[in-house]
Amino acid sequence: MKAGRLNRRITIQQPTESQGATGQAVPSWSTFREVWAEVRQRPGKETFDADQIVAKTDTVFRIRYLAGLTRKMRVSYGGDYYDIHAIAEIGFKEGHDIWATARVE
Secondary structure, eight states, rough: OGGGGOOOEEEEEEEEEOOOOOOOOOEEEEEEEEEEEEEOOOOOOEEEEEEEEEEEEEEEEEOOOOOTTOOTEEEEEEEEEEEEEEEEEEETTEEEEEEEEEOOO
């Protein structure tokens, strides 16, 4: 893996729970790790969901190997959040390809 291609800074976040004012559990996100990544946009596609056409673009984030990375986490990049739907290991603990889709909020 060439370091020169890892030229974008991304934040990987993990789900956490904090306690609200009345004691209830409030879901939130905390930083798991900030890493350098190569960001590649994949061709977009349109799907029909809930009687609407929805455009989706997959993004692949290539990073160095990171122990503890799971699909329950999300990626923060360029002011957007991306839901992770697949993680592929590159070589033997050389790196990861993280397949993610931008979250619509």
